[in-house]
Amino acid sequence: MAALVEIEKWLAEAVPGAIERYDVPGAAWAVLAGGEVVDGAAGVLSKATMVEATADSVFQIGSITKLWTATLVMQLVDEGKVDLDVPIRTYLPEFQIADESAAARITTRQLLCHTAGFEGDIFTDTGRGDDCVEKFVRELRGVAQLFPPGEQFSYNNAGYCVLGRLVEVLRNSPYDECLRDHLITPLGLTHTAPGPYEAILYRAAVGHIETEPGAGYHPAPVWSLVRSNAPAGSSLAMRPRDLLTFAQLHLNDGKAADGTQVLAPGTAGRMHDRQVELPDLGLMGTSWGLGFERFENGDALIIGHDGGTIGQSAFLRILPEAGVAVALLTNGGDVVSLYREVAGHVLEQLAGVHLPALPEPPTKPERIDASRYVGTYEADVLEMTVGQDEDGRIWLVQKPKGVFEELGGQVERKELLPYGENSLIPVDADRGMHLPHVFLGDDGHGHALYLHIGRAVRRAGA
Known part of the structure; x- marks a missing residue:
């Protein structure tokens, strides 16, 4: 020591x-x-x-x-x-x-x-x-x-x-x-x-x-x-x-x-x-x-x-x-x-x-059906929309709202990869880390009810 x-x-x-x-x-x-x-x-x-x-x-x-x-x-x-x-x-x-x-x-x-x-x-x-x-x-x-x-x-x-x-x-x-x-x-x-x-x-x-x-x-x-x-x-x-x-x-x-x-x-x-x-x-x-x-x-x-x-x-x-x-x-x-x-x-x-x-994105990611995750999740200070393109790639668009927008927050688009059970992880690091995005619950139609990033952000309209 x-x-x-x-x-x-x-x-x-x-x-x-x-x-x-x-x-x-x-x-x-x-x-x-x-x-x-x-x-x-x-x-x-x-x-x-x-x-x-x-x-x-x-x-x-x-x-x-x-x-x-x-x-x-x-x-x-x-x-x-x-x-x-x-x-x-x-x-x-x-x-x-x-x-x-x-x-x-x-x-x-x-x-x-x-x-x-x-x-x-x-x-x-x-x-x-x-x-x-x-x-x-x-x-x-x-x-x-x-x-x-x-x-x-x-x-x-x-x-x-x-x-x-x-x-x-x-x-x-x-x-x-x-x-x-x-x-x-x-x-x-x-x-x-x-x-x-x-x-x-x-x-x-x-x-x-x-x-x-x-x-x-x-x-x-x-x-x-x-x-x-x-x-x-x-x-x-x-x-x-x-x-x-x-x-x-x-x-x-x-x-x-x-x-x-x-x-x-x-x-x-x-x-x-x-x-x-x-x-x-x-x-x-x-x-x-x-x-x-x-x-x-x-x-x-x-x-x-x-x-x-x-x-x-x-x-x-x-x-x-x-x-x-x-x-x-x-x-x-x-x-x-x-x-x-x-x-x-x-x-x-x-x-x-x-x-x-710290978590790291997989080096050889699998393609998955992300339909359970796709949709918009909304909180008082941000809106997050998960989508999947024709090539199977998964994208997150994050828009600041309220005070976060007033302080100069910008719209961000990032690619996500599969990471463990019910989780996706960004390809690119943000300030030194890749933050897992965990999808929890069920909205009654087979979709995740929450996108959890430390805060449980609820599916819009659910």
Whole structure:
């Protein structure tokens, strides 16, 4: 096993070349082992300003914020203020979605592990005031139910906004203040910003996006997504060392560095336990806990989460048994390839653990009858149409909608190949990976009811 000092040296030497290779403007990292942390950075925070990235620079952590929201909820469970298995309406009687029967049954546990079943990619802008999360939840009353609560996993951003509102109501404070009072301050974090007004006090990274494939990465036109989605990950930013201080809380059975019990003994472990299995989705985990993504890799369990905002991507991986964690924060480019090179080396050297292999398209694909898959699948932010031509080739046309279109998303056409049972996989990689497209259920006419890409996207008209 390599010593942490050797890892520190390797990162300082290897990452500058890697970010250039993968067209990543800037990156910052931190590694935890044996209770010690090393960190560093390379590249720039913005191509517009060319300000150098440093270890104390703050990057958005995106959906890794969901682990923080889940931890705030579990503190309420510790205090006896929340029962995970009663309807969320017990605490939020105003919660409504289009399906009244589902709304009356959805529980806090189902929201935490993404099995609530309603359309999840909702990014309604309800302003910048302290009441924005409250207003957001009110706007969910017309959102469609995709499947019965608890039936399957479907990643749900809106569900975490509901959880954020739960925290606000039971703490009688805005979400940002709850973060500060119950996590940021008890953990002694010094470079953590709930939003842009705090982030501007530090060296803050700017996301970079491609307006069209091959055009190169340029600074994004806006810094963050809307504040109403803060509990799901729209704006929380921090340096990697602060993110690993949060990880230490989960490695130390709920204790902060000064011994403060931020979570009750045993609660962190329950958050890490398996709650729901996932389809074979490649980069995502094999199962999910109460907030935590789980990668069951042979005898080794890796937990963590990924995050993506407007041109910023974040990765957190924790090995509970080894007491090892790595955080990588980036602001554009082929971030998956960079993550696999950095995290893969660190976890192998410090714990002898290999990252699970990414899915690859077959080298000798079979021709199949894709009639079960053909059709249009539609969600709030995208429309995906699967077709098969006269030569038997399968094509996917993906059109952005709503906020994704407003942010410059482009229509994409890609060829898909057969990949395992009920799955297709793109021929070409997207940002370093080939994402399997899994087809589930039956619409009653022999066609798949859902196209699952981490979210269960329902067949249009079904």
